[in-house]
Amino acid sequence: MDALAAALLRELAAEPEGAAVSLPRLGKRLGQGASVLMRQLAAMGEAPIGGTPGPGWVRVAMEEGRWVVRLTPAGRAAAGG
Amino acid sequence: MAEQKIEFYKGPAGGWGALRSVTQALLRQDIPVKGAKTLLSANQPDGFDCPGCAWPDRNHHSTFEFCENGAKAVAAEATARRAGPAFFAQHTVAELVRQSDFWLEDQGRLTHPMVYDAASDRYVPIEWDAAFALIARHLNALPDPDQAIFYTSGRASNEAAFLYQLFVREYGTNNFPDCSNMCHEPSGSAMKPQIGMGKGTVTLDDFTKADAIFIFGQNPGTNHPRMLGELRAAHKRGARIVSFNPLRERGLERFQDPQSKLEMATLGDTPISTHYFQLRAGGDLAAVKGMMKHVLEQEDARGGVLDHAFIAEHTIGFEALAADLRAEPWAVLEAESGLTEAQMRSAGDVYAGAGSAIVCWGMGITQHPHSVATIQMLVNLLMLRGNLGRPGAGACPVRGHSNVQGDRTMGIWEKPPAALLDRLQQVFGFEPPRTHGVDVVDSIRLMLEGKGRVFFALGGNFAAATPDTAATWQALRQCDLTVHVTTKLNRSHVVHGREALILPCLGRTEIDMQAAGPQGVTVEDSMSMVHLSAGINPPASEHLLSEPAIVARLAAATLNGPAGRGSRTPWLWLVEDYARIRDLIEQVFDDFKDFNARVAAPGGFRLRNTAGERVWVTDTGKAAFVAHPVPRDTPVHRARARVRDAVVFTLITTRSHDQYNTTIYGMDDRYRGVFGQRRVVFIHPEDIRALGLKDGDWVDLKTVWDDGQERRADRFRLVAYDIPRGNLAAYYPETNPLVPLSATAIVAGTPTSKAIPVVLVPHEETVPADAEPAQDAAVAA
Numbered sequence: 001m002d003a004l005a006a007a008l009l010r011e012l013a014a015e016p017e018g019a020a021v022s023l024p025r026l027g028k029r030l031g032q033g034a035s036v037l038m039r040q041l042a043a044m045g046e047a048p049i050g051g052t053p054g055p056g057w058v059r060v061a062m063e064e065g066r067w068v069v070r071l072t073p074a075g076r077a078a079a080g081g
Numbered sequence: 082m083a084e085q086k087i088e089f090y091k092g093p094a095g096g097w098g099a100l101r102s103v104t105q106a107l108l109r110q111d112i113p114v115k116g117a118k119t120l121l122s123a124n125q126p127d128g129f130d131c132p133g134c135a136w137p138d139r140n141h142h143s144t145f146e147f148c149e150n151g152a153k154a155v156a157a158e159a160t161a162r163r164a165g166p167a168f169f170a171q172h173t174v175a176e177l178v179r180q181s182d183f184w185l186e187d188q189g190r191l192t193h194p195m196v197y198d199a200a201s202d203r204y205v206p207i208e209w210d211a212a213f214a215l216i217a218r219h220l221n222a223l224p225d226p227d228q229a230i231f232y233t234s235g236r237a238s239n240e241a242a243f244l245y246q247l248f249v250r251e252y253g254t255n256n257f258p259d260c261s262n263m264c265h266e267p268s269g270s271a272m273k274p275q276i277g278m279g280k281g282t283v284t285l286d287d288f289t290k291a292d293a294i295f296i297f298g299q300n301p302g303t304n305h306p307r308m309l310g311e312l313r314a315a316h317k318r319g320a321r322i323v324s325f326n327p328l329r330e331r332g333l334e335r336f337q338d339p340q341s342k343l344e345m346a347t348l349g350d351t352p353i354s355t356h357y358f359q360l361r362a363g364g365d366l367a368a369v370k371g372m373m374k375h376v377l378e379q380e381d382a383r384g385g386v387l388d389h390a391f392i393a394e395h396t397i398g399f400e401a402l403a404a405d406l407r408a409e410p411w412a413v414l415e416a417e418s419g420l421t422e423a424q425m426r427s428a429g430d431v432y433a434g435a436g437s438a439i440v441c442w443g444m445g446i447t448q449h450p451h452s453v454a455t456i457q458m459l460v461n462l463l464m465l466r467g468n469l470g471r472p473g474a475g476a477c478p479v480r481g482h483s484n485v486q487g488d489r490t491m492g493i494w495e496k497p498p499a500a501l502l503d504r505l506q507q508v509f510g511f512e513p514p515r516t517h518g519v520d521v522v523d524s525i526r527l528m529l530e531g532k533g534r535v536f537f538a539l540g541g542n543f544a545a546a547t548p549d550t551a552a553t554w555q556a557l558r559q560c561d562l563t564v565h566v567t568t569k570l571n572r573s574h575v576v577h578g579r580e581a582l583i584l585p586c587l588g589r590t591e592i593d594m595q596a597a598g599p600q601g602v603t604v605e606d607s608m609s610m611v612h613l614s615a616g617i618n619p620p621a622s623e624h625l626l627s628e629p630a631i632v633a634r635l636a637a638a639t640l641n642g643p644a645g646r647g648s649r650t651p652w653l654w655l656v657e658d659y660a661r662i663r664d665l666i667e668q669v670f671d672d673f674k675d676f677n678a679r680v681a682a683p684g685g686f687r688l689r690n691t692a693g694e695r696v697w698v699t700d701t702g703k704a705a706f707v708a709h710p711v712p713r714d715t716p717v718h719r720a721r722a723r724v725r726d727a728v729v730f731t732l733i734t735t736r737s738h739d740q741y742n743t744t745i746y747g748m749d750d751r752y753r754g755v756f757g758q759r760r761v762v763f764i765h766p767e768d769i770r771a772l773g774l775k776d777g778d779w780v781d782l783k784t785v786w787d788d789g790q791e792r793r794a795d796r797f798r799l800v801a802y803d804i805p806r807g808n809l810a811a812y813y814p815e816t817n818p819l820v821p822l823s824a825t826a827i828v829a830g831t832p833t834s835k836a837i838p839v840v841l842v843p844h845e846e847t848v849p850a851d852a853e854p855a856q857d858a859a860v861a862a
Contacts, residue, residue, distance in 0.1 A: 038618070039617045042592055042619045045619065048620075048623035049619055051623055
């Protein structure tokens, strides 16, 4: 697993189940820009990239004017939680 | 449909109006709107390059917060709408061709490669390999490779463009019409022989140092909104900004910076132009000549105005230019520029008093018959005071499409220099074709003559971007095969050849996954900065291919498939990792030494700019002053001499604010006060009265040309506007039918879409009152 993907899973798994984390907050915690995170999160979502379906570990959504990220059950399992 | 109204726009460019417009654009594409600001701030140093225009980024991480049109471009690409096989099953092409350009693109992202099925008059899905085999079969069946035409849009990345030119030259032709042919071709044609390079010489840093910035024929508020940030900053530190433009444009007057909390909170704004000269369309050469004549007279009177050291050391031709300027009567300059002697002297005083000066120009200069001469006069002006190759000074042709300059750098040129062909031969071991190919206008002629039988377009919307719509559509329809690589449906896909393919590709914002992992591509902006662009969103469909992958697979299918010429280039291996393509680019172009390493740095690197170093790569080793007479025998002059019973106007075709090239994002042109409609013609109030008409009346436009063909565009609403008498402005592509194929710039061949002689007549009810633009064009065709 990519180091950034692993770090993202760790950060998200540390949150209560179902809780959303804002993209800027994740970026600050991991020291990464929004575009880096968006690209990594896209690879961890469901949508196929390069013809390969994603693992569906995260869902990215717009809520009340903020981009937020949630871990799915599959993501929590992948995070070892 | 949105309410149609004409309502004077009181506000500044940018500001809250821009943010509202962005929100509406996002809504229209079914993208959540509350987080627009967050969405727009997603662009970061390692993000994607804005596909909106070719203006550079200062820090390369704040693009969208500033730019309404960039946001619209991204929203259009990131739309939640899809036009897949089900959509095409519901619509025959006969139905689609009757829809407007706006409607076609508004259907959303294409999801599958599609092939035209003549039996059902519908596009139906096709597998990628079958599509490539179909194209290869057509290409390899042609008796002469010069019967194939390969168009390039300025959106194509360096990697795609490099592979494309290599494939096409291995196939055997230099037929590379591109969007440069329709925009800044005259800039290269003028500057290359004059100062040794065809690109601008300035950097963004120069805008922070210039004492004066001259803007000719350019409307940055709509076409390069991020430029307003530089102009605002220049104005605030006291620089003079001198605009020459026929129409009064709000973006050249006042700007409210959406990034300035103070301006947004107080509804304040910053003036842009310190001087605004509304010259007549095509009057720029005369105006610049007047400025230079004044500067020369000041030199004669008091000395110390010209940079004699620069002129002596770096240039040739000064004496001939000076003699020509002295001999030119002010009366001629006034008559042809539409400005008074005092106005030209005033502009000349600003220039003479500026320690450093930048001259910018856009399509308002290039799309005229004498554009090459005019640009050389602009460079003459700069050289009089040594305003090339020093801080705060230089030439700035402002390009439109995001990588149009890079594509030309990569060899997308129908007139390739021998050195490029020699290097391709050396690196790739094949004999490139040496005969020059066709540009846009000549490619249309080639198709009309039946000698252009396969038309392949790497992006763009050829049918809507080109002049003489009736001729262009006939040309495309005569082809054996038309192929379009694209993200969304557009006019060119429904005006097609006997066989036709639509090949959907990844957008700039999307992750491009290849065997070696996610890939980035490179682009070159208007100031020769090359940087990486990498998408952040999942692709709109799992069936999309990247442009480099499409080119590579097509090349392999064509060159190494049945009846192919054979190729030693490892096409499919190259697109596994785009760094391999960049390694090849480095082998062909010396300026790209250590390409992969240099482009990895945040912000990328700048290509060498010889003129910016005062190194003149010309025949003489010097920069050349070039004298040109004031044009007095243009098509407009001739039409006015010929037509005595009607007023001949000069028509300027232009964009609306809700438009990017041929892409129509909406029906408003906010800064000009036009809402919910596009079929308007801007005209001076006195001209309306002189015609016996009134504001709001409907008119038809007819071209005055000398080839006996009727060219008309019907049903335009007169809108009184601050524009010089005798001039009109109206939107393209609606007015493209009025631009004759033979109306081209001298030397450059660029369609002269801002200098078309037309007459106005009251609207004749020959078409339905609710006709869409496409229907009118279809009638014309």
